[in-house]
Amino acid sequence: MKMYVVDAFTDKMFQGNPAAVCFVDVWPDDELMRNIAMENKFSETAFAIRKSDDYYDLRWFTPGGEIDLCGHATLATGYLVFENSAPKEGNSVTFNTQSGELKVTKNGDLYEMEFPSYEIKSVPVTDDMAEAFGIRPVAAYLGRDLLAIFDSEEQIKNMQPNFEKVKQLDGLLQNVTANGEKYDCVSRSFAPKLNVIEDPVCGSGHCHIIPYWAKKLNKNKIVAFQASERTGIIYGDYQNEVTKLAGHAHLYSIGQLNL
Template sequence: MKLELYQIDAFTNKIFGGNPACVVPLTEWLPDELLLQIAKENAVAETAFFVKKGEKFHLRWFTPDIEMDLCGHATLATAHCIKSILNYPNSTIFFETLSGDLTVEVENDYYFLDFPSRMPIASELPETISKALNIQPKEIYKSRDYVLVYDNQEAIEHIQINRHFFDQINLGHGGVIVTAKGNTCDFVSRFFTPQATILEDPVTGSAHCSLIPFWATRLQKNELKAMQLSNRIGKLNCTNKENRVVISGQARTYSVGHFWID
């Protein structure tokens, strides 16, 4: 079987920036084990698979390790593939996912992702995560992910993870976000996933489901600029709504090709 494969850099306006995702269009669903094998072979943080379903697209996301319940950068990459490569005529793209119905609006080279809001609540830090951090947070919160708040951007830049301790905790679909006010933007962050093939995710749209309402409340503003400080750097425009968040950014196509499976 011959399948199409697109690799797209999301949340960036230049190649080699943002977060790379692979996108695979399907006409019908393949077995889950095969989807996971394809994601492992692609060896990027996420591979998105979609099947057109009437006026919607059924969308699923796989890391090299598990199927995810929500992924921002691979959703943006999929929207870019559908709109800019496959020439979908509509400016609104509707997705059916494990996290419910999601929409992406396309306007002037930007993709606006309408995602659920996940306000984190005060929590305690597991000892294994604390031992894994070279710098301890000032505040700890929890939603799907742990949200660890620091004093400044410099602390975020210098965070290091000891995987011996970090990989002892299983957070399921979740991970650990470290965040602080930004020097040239409203807030910055980094994202780490225990027991994952790829420890640090370059740009994590789903993490901003918690970061946006948190920083919107703290900074008393609903329009925010964010940066994820991985070595690839991601830039996100963020809007806080009552029960939703809108995350927007750009994308660039890196490669277009095919692969074959037996």
């Protein structure tokens, strides 16, 4: 089985979020896909089946199991489709996933994804949140993930969470964000429940983050900076039920799994 590794949401090697992508003819056994993801130790490993030039089935696995939505591995898979077998007509490819059909469109050197926006509801800020993050949020929201709002970019960059306590918080992932200085917002994304301490650049997390800041700043287009150690940039466009996420991608490696 051939496996690609792509750095997503960056145009530079060793930045952004690395995703492994395997193109297969039929789905491997679920246990095998979980084991490959565990062995890779990336936030996500994607598996894709080509149905036609512009239509693929797609699944994502974290080291902790299968997940229902993943941004950076979808971007990485879309990038590889256009690099290796671009659609003969048009500039879009559609992926059939657990979260419905997701489209990736190539716009110049950017790859733009149309994702569902998560509905987030305000929840009380708790002492557990303050203890987990080491800083008390000024507000909190819950969708699929927890979204915690903070006062400053420096708080996000310097945050040293207690991940055992983060794991006990609500939400599949725990995203922290603040208004940015150079960018519209800065964020970090934690996923200890999925055996991922910190997701370097989280696309699905930004389906919470982009809608929040679009409404807060009263603008649809949001440039988001993920302040992980690797860093990454997401160009967001909030369209109510749909959040568009765009970014660059860079091929790191092509290898062969000895299965």
